[in-house]
Amino acid sequence: METLWKRYEAVPENYDIIRDDIIETAKKVGVSTAKLTKLELGFEEIVVNVISYAYDTENRPILIKGYLVGDKFRIEVVDYGRQYNPLDAPQIPYPPKINQPPGGYGVFLVKQFFESVTYEYEEIEGILANHLTMELTAK
Secondary structure: OOOOOEEEEOOHHHHHHHHHHHHHHHHHOOOOHHHHHHHHHHHHHHHHHHHHHOOOOOOOEEEEEEEEEOOEEEEEEEEOOOOOOHHHOOOOOOOOOOOOOOOOOHHHHHHHHOOEEEEEEEEEOOEEEEEEEEEEEOO
């Protein structure tokens, strides 16, 4: 059942609170321990990127909700930063090559950990927003 948005300020010191809230929600609806690890790693990639890159302003909202849809746990992440579809980011070859700089595997990992990942740039609460939705089977 879909829930209301939880609103946070997208700053580094709030990451642990945001992560803990989504993990607690996932546990409450029965996401398995094995899936929680994947969920946490993929969720971290998205939220840390929003915190790090979405905003050039002091007003930095990030909206999160997690809920069960059938046997899938769905996480939605919204920010009002500049328009950016992370699914269009260039894919770095995997496995890494020798002397390849670190990083750049966030979207790759998200796509590996979640069965469905979609992006829309749409109006949320009356403002155009980046809206990422991720789903994985709960059990």
